Amino acid sequence: MSLLELNNVSKTYENGDAVLKNIAFSLEKKECVGLVGESGCGKSTLARCILQLASIDEGEILFNGMALQNKNERNLRPYRRNIQMVMQNPAISLNPKLKIRESLLDPYYQYGAQADLRHFQYANEADFAKQLMGAVELPIALADRYPHELSGGQKQRITIARAISLEPALIILDEPTSSLDILSQASILKLLNGLREQLELSYLFISHDLSAVNAMSQKILVMKEGSIMDRFSREELFFENRHSYTKELISLYQ
Amino acid sequence: MELSVSKFNKPTYKTIGLLILLGTTAAVAAYAFLVLKYDPSFVNLNERLLPMSLEHPLGTDHLGRDVLTRILLGSQLTVGYGLLALLAAVAIGVPCGILAGFKGGFLDRFFMRIADAFQSFPDTIVAIVLSGLLGPGIDNLLIAIVMVKWVNYARLVRSIVSSERHKDYITMAKINGLSSWRIMSKHLFPHIIGHVLVLASLDLGKIILLISSLSYIGLGSQPPAPEWGAMLNDARPYFQSVPSLMVFPGLAIVFVVLLTNLLGDYLRDKFDVKKELSS
Numbered sequence: 001m002s003l004l005e006l007n008n009v010s011k012t013y014e015n016g017d018a019v020l021k022n023i024a025f026s027l028e029k030k031e032c033v034g035l036v037g038e039s040g041c042g043k044s045t046l047a048r049c050i051l052q053l054a055s056i057d058e059g060e061i062l063f064n065g066m067a068l069q070n071k072n073e074r075n076l077r078p079y080r081r082n083i084q085m086v087m088q089n090p091a092i093s094l095n096p097k098l099k100i101r102e103s104l105l106d107p108y109y110q111y112g113a114q115a116d117l118r119h120f121q122y123a124n125e126a127d128f129a130k131q132l133m134g135a136v137e138l139p140i141a142l143a144d145r146y147p148h149e150l151s152g153g154q155k156q157r158i159t160i161a162r163a164i165s166l167e168p169a170l171i172i173l174d175e176p177t178s179s180l181d182i183l184s185q186a187s188i189l190k191l192l193n194g195l196r197e198q199l200e201l202s203y204l205f206i207s208h209d210l211s212a213v214n215a216m217s218q219k220i221l222v223m224k225e226g227s228i229m230d231r232f233s234r235e236e237l238f239f240e241n242r243h244s245y246t247k248e249l250i251s252l253y254q
Numbered sequence: 255m256e257l258s259v260s261k262f263n264k265p266t267y268k269t270i271g272l273l274i275l276l277g278t279t280a281a282v283a284a285y286a287f288l289v290l291k292y293d294p295s296f297v298n299l300n301e302r303l304l305p306m307s308l309e310h311p312l313g314t315d316h317l318g319r320d321v322l323t324r325i326l327l328g329s330q331l332t333v334g335y336g337l338l339a340l341l342a343a344v345a346i347g348v349p350c351g352i353l354a355g356f357k358g359g360f361l362d363r364f365f366m367r368i369a370d371a372f373q374s375f376p377d378t379i380v381a382i383v384l385s386g387l388l389g390p391g392i393d394n395l396l397i398a399i400v401m402v403k404w405v406n407y408a409r410l411v412r413s414i415v416s417s418e419r420h421k422d423y424i425t426m427a428k429i430n431g432l433s434s435w436r437i438m439s440k441h442l443f444p445h446i447i448g449h450v451l452v453l454a455s456l457d458l459g460k461i462i463l464l465i466s467s468l469s470y471i472g473l474g475s476q477p478p479a480p481e482w483g484a485m486l487n488d489a490r491p492y493f494q495s496v497p498s499l500m501v502f503p504g505l506a507i508v509f510v511v512l513l514t515n516l517l518g519d520y521l522r523d524k525f526d527v528k529k530e531l532s533s
Binding site for chain 1: 421422423425426427428429430431432434436440441444445
């Protein structure tokens with residue numbers, strides 16, 4: 001059984017624009033699937049649908065074989081801790097009025113008592129925060145600062161630490177490096193790759209940057225105007241039988 | 255740069271002003287607790303309209319009551335009822351605003367149309383009409399004030415919450431499994447508290463003025479309660495002969511309203527609530 005399976009997922013906005021058309025793919029445990037496409041092709045909407053932040057009109061989204069669609073917030077709560085997300089802009093995914101520690105431990109406060117973690121072994125809250133900061137290679141001293149006192153790369157590391165804190169099965173990475181400078185981008189990708197192996201995570205890596213997707217993923221999906229145009233494994237990227245749109249994207253990055 | 259100079263000096267002057275006022279308040283409170291010996295409503299016609307003396311620092315009124323005693327004990331009524339009305343307005347307005355802003359949809363429209371209805375009348379008119387309908391008295395005046403003031407808090411909080419609730423950190427809190435209640439209390443409340451404190455401290459002055467002015471025209475506190483507005487009303491016939499009877503309660507009102515406004519300015523600087531620049 002696949003960890004995540006989407007069957008014929010479609011979504012149409014109220015004004016009649018079809019934003020997702022018959023999306024189908026599966027994602028296995030410990031796998032990273034890359035989803036690439038230009039801005040506005042529906043990548044982020046797909047992420048929001050998987051997280052049930054937006055509803056779908058047709059199809060089904062199965063997580064460990066259980067359908068997620070049409071569940072209300074209360075019934076979704078057990079799944080929430082298993083599907084986490086890292087967003088594009090770390091500056092607005094941390095509450096500016098709360099200290100880093102408060103934001104970082106949000107999932108812990110919610111699920112801490114019932115969390116049965118394999119990797120993180122902690123005696124108390126402070127110890128847990130220290131381990132999380134350590135996992136993303138940040139000094140614990142930063143935990144008592146406010147988000148505006150940190151750099152973009154540091155903030156993104158905090159959001160990653162928050163996403164991994166409950167050792168979820170799946171993390172959706174929605175353009176996690178696009179708002180960072182080139183050096184931070186490389187180190188964040190390296191960190192994400194390391195964490196995936198260490199914590200046995202699965203990623204759905206969404207990006208418009210084909211080179212970043214290629215560096216991270218075993219499987220790559222190319223999306224255009226709400227449909228998946230092409231799908232292939234990493235090794236097949238430069239094969240002759242690639243879709244013309246994929247070739248166009250490749251030529252942009254060469 | 256001129257801007258930076260004024261930026262650094264302004265709060266300091268305000269802080270000094272605030273400290274002086276707070277010091278005076280503390281001294282007055284100490285006097286009230288330690289020295290005060292007269293009954294504020296004890297009528298003694300042998301000692302009516304006495305001038306200032308050591309026995310009666312601010313003289314006596316037309317019924318021989320010590321004016322200083324009445325002003326100091328009157329602060330309990332004027333400021334105390336002002337605070338009570340303010341707290342009630344905040345306690346009703348803030349939860350309504352959070353709910354309307356966060357849930358949106360029907361709830362939002364429902365609360366905001368009620369708010370619109372309340373806002374379509376000027377504060378003073380509603381207060382006068384309501385206390386006219388319910389009958390004069392401080393309790394009815396308070397009800398009238400709460401009814402007109404809660405709307406401001408509901409609107410303020412709603413506008414902050416509805417601009418914050420679409421931000422990514424709220425989405426992340428949902429993804430992290432936080433309940434609506436926890437999102438509101440943990441993530442949204444810190445954004446609201448500063449704005450509400452500033453509005454509340456500025457409103458306190460207005461509420462005190464409203465209580466005093468309605469008591470002055472006979473719709474608030476009733477004699478012999480030593481409320482400042484009512485004292486002004488009592489002193490009206492003696493304005494020509496003993497003007498100090500009107501001056502001191504009037505000064506007390508000015509002093510307290512000034513204090514609350516300075517406090518409001520200070521909080522606004524402290525919480526860095528954006529000012530609407532006139533330029």
